[in-house]
Amino acid sequence: MTAYEAAQSLQRREVSSQQLVKAVYERIEAVEPAVRGFITVLEQEKALAAASRADELLEKGQAPSPLTGIPMALKDNLCTSGIPTTCASRMLSDYRPPYDAFVAAKLQAAGTVLVGKTNMDEFAMGSSTENSAFHITLNPWDGERVPGGSSGGSAAVVAAGEAFFALGSDTGGSIRQPASLCGVVGLKPTYGNVSRYGLIAFASSLDQIGPLTRDVRDAALVLDIIAGHDARDSTSVPREKEHYADYLGKEVKGFKVALPVECFGEGLEKEIKDVVMQAVGKCAGLGVQMTEASVPSTKYALPAYYLVAPAEASSNLARYDGVQYGLSVRDEENLLSLYWSTRKQGFGAEVKRRIMLGTYALSSGYYDAYYLKALKMRTLIREEFVKLFKDHDFIVTPTSPTVAFKIGEQKDDPLTMYLNDIYTVTANLAGFPAISIPCGFVEGMPVGLQVIGRPFDEGRMLQFCYCLEDLLGIKGRLATIDIKEGK
Amino acid sequence: MPGAYEVVIGLEVHVELHTASKIFCSCPNKFGNAPNTNVCPVCLGLPGTLPVFNKKALELSLRAALALDCQVNPFSRFARKNYFYPDLPKAYQISQYEYPIAGIGSLDIFKDGELVRTVSIERLHLEEDAGKLLHDDANLSSYVDYNRCGVPLIEIVTAPDIRSSEEARLFLESLRRILLYTEISDCKMEEGSLRCDANISLRPPGTEALGNKVEIKNMNSFKAVQRGLDHEVVRQTKILDKGGRVSQGTRRWHEDKGLTSEMRSKEEEQDYRYFPEPDLPPVVVDDAMLKKIKNTLPELPVARYQRLMADYGLSAYQAEIITTERSLADFFEETLHHYSQPQKVANWLLGDVLKVINLDAKEIDDTLFTPIHLAELLDLIDGEQISGPTAKEILEECFKDGKMPAVIMEEKGLGQISDTDELAKVVAVVLEENQLAIKDYHEGNKKVITYLMGNVMKITGGKANPQLVTAMLKERLDK
Numbered sequence: 025m026t027a028y029e030a031a032q033s034l035q036r037r038e039v040s041s042q043q044l045v046k047a048v049y050e051r052i053e054a055v056e057p058a059v060r061g062f063i064t065v066l067e068q069e070k071a072l073a074a075a076s077r078a079d080e081l082l083e084k085g086q087a088p089s090p091l092t093g094i095p096m097a098l099k100d101n102l103c104t105s106g107i108p109t110t111c112a113s114r115m116l117s118d119y120r121p122p123y124d125a126f127v128a129a130k131l132q133a134a135g136t137v138l139v140g141k142t143n144m145d146e147f148a149m150g151s152s153t154e155n156s157a158f159h160i161t162l163n164p165w166d167g168e169r170v171p172g173g174s175s176g177g178s179a180a181v182v183a184a185g186e187a188f189f190a191l192g193s194d195t196g197g198s199i200r201q202p203a204s205l206c207g208v209v210g211l212k213p214t215y216g217n218v219s220r221y222g223l224i225a226f227a228s229s230l231d232q233i234g235p236l237t238r239d240v241r242d243a244a245l246v247l248d249i250i251a252g253h254d255a256r257d258s259t260s261v262p263r264e265k266e267h268y269a270d271y272l273g274k275e276v277k278g279f280k281v282a283l284p285v286e287c288f289g290e291g292l293e294k295e296i297k298d299v300v301m302q303a304v305g306k307c308a309g310l311g312v313q314m315t316e317a318s319v320p321s322t323k324y325a326l327p328a329y330y331l332v333a334p335a336e337a338s339s340n341l342a343r344y345d346g347v348q349y350g351l352s353v354r355d356e357e358n359l360l361s362l363y364w365s366t367r368k369q370g371f372g373a374e375v376k377r378r379i380m381l382g383t384y385a386l387s388s389g390y391y392d393a394y395y396l397k398a399l400k401m402r403t404l405i406r407e408e409f410v411k412l413f414k415d416h417d418f419i420v421t422p423t424s425p426t427v428a429f430k431i432g433e434q435k436d437d438p439l440t441m442y443l444n445d446i447y448t449v450t451a452n453l454a455g456f457p458a459i460s461i462p463c464g465f466v467e468g469m470p471v472g473l474q475v476i477g478r479p480f481d482e483g484r485m486l487q488f489c490y491c492l493e494d495l496l497g498i499k500g501r502l503a504t505i506d507i508k509e510g511k
Numbered sequence: 512m513p514g515a516y517e518v519v520i521g522l523e524v525h526v527e528l529h530t531a532s533k534i535f536c537s538c539p540n541k542f543g544n545a546p547n548t549n550v551c552p553v554c555l556g557l558p559g560t561l562p563v564f565n566k567k568a569l570e571l572s573l574r575a576a577l578a579l580d581c582q583v584n585p586f587s588r589f590a591r592k593n594y595f596y597p598d599l600p601k602a603y604q605i606s607q608y609e610y611p612i613a614g615i616g617s618l619d620i621f622k623d624g625e626l627v628r629t630v631s632i633e634r635l636h637l638e639e640d641a642g643k644l645l646h647d648d649a650n651l652s653s654y655v656d657y658n659r660c661g662v663p664l665i666e667i668v669t670a671p672d673i674r675s676s677e678e679a680r681l682f683l684e685s686l687r688r689i690l691l692y693t694e695i696s697d698c699k700m701e702e703g704s705l706r707c708d709a710n711i712s713l714r715p716p717g718t719e720a721l722g723n724k725v726e727i728k729n730m731n732s733f734k735a736v737q738r739g740l741d742h743e744v745v746r747q748t749k750i751l752d753k754g755g756r757v758s759q760g761t762r763r764w765h766e767d768k769g770l771t772s773e774m775r776s777k778e779e780e781q782d783y784r785y786f787p788e789p790d791l792p793p794v795v796v797d798d799a800m801l802k803k804i805k806n807t808l809p810e811l812p813v814a815r816y817q818r819l820m821a822d823y824g825l826s827a828y829q830a831e832i833i834t835t836e837r838s839l840a841d842f843f844e845e846t847l848h849h850y851s852q853p854q855k856v857a858n859w860l861l862g863d864v865l866k867v868i869n870l871d872a873k874e875i876d877d878t879l880f881t882p883i884h885l886a887e888l889l890d891l892i893d894g895e896q897i898s899g900p901t902a903k904e905i906l907e908e909c910f911k912d913g914k915m916p917a918v919i920m921e922e923k924g925l926g927q928i929s930d931t932d933e934l935a936k937v938v939a940v941v942l943e944e945n946q947l948a949i950k951d952y953h954e955g956n957k958k959v960i961t962y963l964m965g966n967v968m969k970i971t972g973g974k975a976n977p978q979l980v981t982a983m984l985k986e987r988l989d990k
Contacts, residue, residue, distance in 0.1 A: 103559045116558070123552050125559060224558040229789035257561050258791050336789055339591050342602030343556050347655070357651070363595055386593075386784035395786060 027094045027188035027242045034082055034093045041075035041082065041093030044188075045137055048095040052139070052186045061161050061171070061181035063100045064108050065140040071095065078135045090245055090269070092135030097187035099178050100141040101148055102233065103222040104128050107138075111224050112156035113146045115344045115351045115370030125222020126257070127191055127233050127250045134249045139187055142177030146372045147341060148198055148226040150174050151444035154435050155374045162431070163206060165469055169428040172202030172444075178236045179206035189237045189246055193223055195230045196329050197423075197448025200460035203236050204423035204472025207462045209489075210236045211243045214479045215455035216261035218247075219254030225340040227333035228259075230452040239499050240461060240490045244268040247482060263480065271487040277311030279488055280416045286322040287421035287447050299464035299471045300422045306495050312488075317416065321408045322450060324401040329449040330442060331385045331398035337375075338382030344370060377438065402453045409454045413478050418488060421447045423460040423472035447474060457482045461489050463496055516713035516751060518744055519721060520673035524686060526665050526696045527640065527704035528571040534639050534663035535562030535605065542702050546645070546656035554661035556600030561790050564589075568663035569794065571695050572612050572637050573804050575665055578693045578811060579686075581616030581635050585796050589637070589788035594781050597655050598642035606666075608785040611636035612794065618669075618689070619813060620681040624827035630682055631670035638664050659703075665695075671710065671721065676740035680733050683707060688812045692837045700732050707736055712757070713747045722747075723757040727771055730764045739764040743771055815840055823853035832861055838876040842885075849886035859885060863903055867910050879913030880906075888916040895976055901925045929976040931983075934967075937975065938983045941966045952988050960984055 033039045049068050056062065078093035087093070098104060101111045103121035105128075110116045124132065131138070145155035153161045153176025161176045163169040164184040171180040175192025179202035182190050192199040194212035203210025211234040218233045225231060235246035248269055253262040283304065288297060307314060346352035346366030353365035371379070385394040412419065424444055434441045451458035456476050463473035473492075477485035493499055530540050536553035553560045576583050590608035616632035640662040645654045667686070673679050687698045687705060698705040707730060712722035725747070730739045742764075747757050760776040810818070812834050819830040819840070834840045839860070846856045864885065868875055888905060891897045897905065897920055908919045920926050928934060941963055942949060948959040960981065967980050 101559075109558075111558075119558070121552075121557065121559065123557075221561050222559040225790075227789075256563060258563050259561075259789075335786060339593050339603050339784070339786070342593060342595065343558070343600060345595060345597075345602055347597045348555065348600055349557070359597065383784065386786050388782050388784070391784075391786075 025188075026238045027091055027096075028239075028245060030188055031091055031094055031245075035087065037082070041078040041095075041137060042072055044093065045071045045075040045095050045139065048139055048186065048188075051184075055164075055184050056186060058167055059162055059164055059180050059184045059186065060159050061142055061177040061184065061186060062097070062140040063110055063112060063143050063156075063158055063177070066107065066138060071137050071139050074132075074137045078137060081135055087135060089134035089136070089249055091249065093137065094188045095137045095139045096131065097140045097142050097178060097181050097190040098128060098131075098138060099144055099175050099190065099192045101144060101193055101224040101226075102128055102141075102191060103224065104138070104141065107141065109141065109224070110158075111147045112144045112158060113370065113372070113375070114157045115366075117157070117351070119350050121222070123222065126219035126254045128222060130250050131191075136249075140181070142175070142181055142190055142192075144177055145174035145198075146375050147224070147337070148174040148193055148195055148231075149337070149374050149378055151197070151201055151441055152429070152431075152434065153177060153202070154431065155372055157372055160431060163428045163469075165207060166428065168430055169469070170205070170431055172205035172424070172428060174198040174202075175210075175236060176202045176206075179203050179208055179210065182206070182208045182236050182238060189235055189242055191233055191246075191250070192236050193226070193231055193233050194448075194452065195226050195333060196445040196452050199234045199236060200448050200458060200472065200474060201424050201444055203460045204462075204474075205428040205470065207470030207472075208236050208238060209240055209243045209459065209461050210234065210472075211247060211459045211482070211486075212451060212457060213247065213251060213482055214261075214457040215452075216259050217251050217457070217480060217482065219252075219257040219260045221254055221256040221260075225336075227336040228340060229336060230329075230333055232452075240486055240493045241269065241272055243459065244272055244486045244490075247486075251482075261480070266480075266483055268483050268486055271483040272490045274487050275311075276488050276491045279310075279312045279418065279484075281307065281312055281314050281418045281420050282317035282412055282416040283314060283420055284317050284319045284322060286319055291443065291446065292422060292425050293427075293466075295466040296422055296424075296426065296471055299466060300473050303463035303473050303492070303496055304420060307492060309495065310491055315416070317412055317419075319405075319408050319412060319419075319450070321401065321405045325405055325450045325453055326442065326446055328398040328401035328405070329445065329453060330381070331394050332402060332453070334378040334382030335385045335395050335398075336382065338379045338386065341371075341375065341379055346370075374438070405450060406454045409450075409456060417477070417481075418485065419476040421474045421476070423447060423474040427466050427469035427471060451476050455479060457485060459485060459489055461493055462498055463492075464498065516748060517716045517718075518674055518676075518740075519671045519712050519714060519724075520676075520679050520740060521671040521710045522667075522669045522673065522679060522682065523708045523710070524667045524669075524683070525706040526575070526667065526690060526698065528568050528663040528665060529694060529696050530565060530567045530571065530663055532565060532567075533661035534565050534568045534637070535661055538661065540662050541658075542704070544658055546654070546658060549658045550660070554600075555657055556660075562605060562788075564791055564794070565663060568637065569612075569796075570804060571663070572635070572665050573796065573801065574693050574808060575667070575690065575695050576613035576616065576635050577801070577805055577808055578689050578695070579616040579618055579632055579635065579667070581613035581632055583613045583796055583801055584610060586610060586793055587612045587636075587796075588793040589791045590785045591788050592638075592783045592785055594783055596641070597653070598644050598657075598660075600642070600657060600660060604639060604641060605788055605791070606638035607636035609787075610793075612796075618682065618685060620678060620685050621813070622681060624816075624831060627681060628672065628674070628678060630672045630678075633668045633670050635665055635667050638666060640664050671712075676737040676744070679709060679740055680737045683733050683736060685812070688835065692809055692812055703731075706731075709736060709740055711740055711743050711747070713744065713751060722751075723759045725757060725759065725771075726761045727764050728761060728774065729766075731766065735764060735766055738766075738769065739771060742769060746771065809837065812837075819843070823847070823857070825853065825857055829857045829861060832865075833857065836874060838874050842875050842882055845882035846885045849883055850889050852889070855889055856885065859889065863906055867907060878910055880910050884909045884913075884916060891916055891920065895927055895929055895978070896920065897925060897927050898973065898975075898977055900973060901927065924974075926974065927976050928971055928974045929979055931979065934975060934979055934983060937967050937970050938980065938987060941970070942984075942987060949988065960988075
């Protein structure tokens, strides 16, 4: 059942929000031991209280949004007032923010019901959720595999029916890649479309918050709630409010789609390529024009990303120094040891690796060769994108070069792990919106197809994906997830 | 010995902008509140928070740039200066680096009305202030007060154009005056709203190459800047005289001991890893905006100083004092809308008026005394309705309750006696009682007139018109 379908039942008063919440908590109790997608599950009473407020509004016909009363989850790097927000880090294991993130406040105002905070790679750094300081999350399709990352918890709980939708954050693919690996829809909006206020920063110029949902319609409905200008985020773009759900069901005839050769060549598993190309082939039936294209700068995307993102992260994560909040290790009475010990104990290996990378890239003497060069690459990528989008409406690529890999398989091989982002980082570097939708299966594991659109063209992007989703006819399979017992 | 080397000084001045709220959040920009009361998640740097640039801070920084003849950059941007310190909650300071809000400018410094030097300004940039550490030495603990975090600052960096500690002080005085005139900052060094670090090096006269420089911090008054630099000149001279090398680095001035000590050497200087602040878009300033701000700039102190001399015939000394504070100069010119003799206004302002104000350590704006008061007072004197001494008495009364001079004169019966019949009677009595003095006068001691006048004043309670009385006494004595 999608969030939209559940909302329809709520609005017809066939079911109450409280009943939905209870059902979700039963589901969590049943499957969470085999998924472990949450870091914090809210006390059921709290969720029920919010649900009963939603029920009152629904009863009076005053529902503030189409998703009023729907249980949902937030990635644990989105600040929730008084509720632990840990970034899956020992550094913030006891941290309770004094304020709500913009998106959290928006969803609350829309009458949705928060049930929990989801697991992630520590500070959103990773592609498997294995970098969580607390526990790993298992892929609901195969408990021996990772759910992807860094929003692996969000993808897993949506796929496992533990929440109707979830929010994640995407810096280099952290929404789309886990969505792909867990067989759900994951949308990274245009940079500046959703306020980052209250998103604990990883790489400020790349981070965007977006929905992970069971279908395209749900993604549009959630985006309708969370998108829009916020004066507290200076990178949030002021523009007229869009109604993304209104695009759904419109014809897509005449849309022009580019298939960049760089994303279908070396490094892509053949089975994945076949599934994606099959899906692409079906687009012809929609009257969409498909052409091969080339984005030569794609090859610079990953190196540029792994300089820009760690550089910003090294600065963003410097505030965790043990002085004001979070972990504070005071074994010796001096300032330097407070910094050393706190950061040594508080951060995991991948976070330390990226802080070191970023610190190095920004150091005097290396800045020009690394950081500045990366910025130039970024500009080049953006220019190539802009050029390509003059003649095309969308770019279509695989979301990830592989299906979900085995737990532990890549954990100690950062370079291989980084390759998971190869098709997704480009959209972040360019600031363009991108979405991953399920397009098929390889050996029973879901495969995602990525659509990249023009800046602030999420409406037509969703319109296109809605048609494609319908054509692929695999949406129904997502509701019947096989949870392996006892894992 | 001092004088054997040329002194080369450049200043870095931090100025807190006089805005209602902080530079990146809406917390009040106020000094003196209880620790950690003017704070919010943004200025505390809590995870997930983002900065929003205060438009008023931009406006004030542009005012400063224009007042200092700096070239305003149409495109500037913020950068992060990364370093760890407990008073810096994000572990980076949002500042400007590659693209400051303004570049090259200049400031003329004067001494006794003479141009001493034109000091080049290299750049002017915006940044946020850090918090303050409070040390509890008894308990070996330190506390952080974040109230000052996010207070808007401009940093003004001069070229190494300054050649003496006195010039450094003159530069600061002159800069302070401009910033006060333009209402950019309240410039209170004791509250830290104006702070100055100095770079100083020595070189043999006639050479171009700069010597090893030392940066001096912690000089908390204009006097401290001059003393600190003087001390450093002596210290560096001794080293160079012995054929040594001044070690480059940062030194701290100790006001109590009157000396500097090393904080860190050049090798220990931090790498701040500046990079463009991704949370803030570039700052774009267009001509229309600049023009608007230019139009709101008041006449600057030097221009006004020159105009007061030219327009009103004031002396350099008078013009200098009157233009020290913009409020005083405004008061002077406002008085002349109601009264026509500039010299008299200047004399009264610089004399008795300033004396009363200085007793209360106030600015003239903060008193009940207005230009209309002064004009009326001067009119009463001119009309011979009050004497000089009475005028001074009335002046003090005006400051107390703001009543008009004529009202005070009436209420206290301080009006001058100019009625010749009445005065003639008093003069007759006085002469009658002082036969000896008359004799002295006729023997050539003309000074007794003053003595006789004193007696007349005693009888009339100081209200007798002195000119009339003098004339009458002379007339009677010379008969």
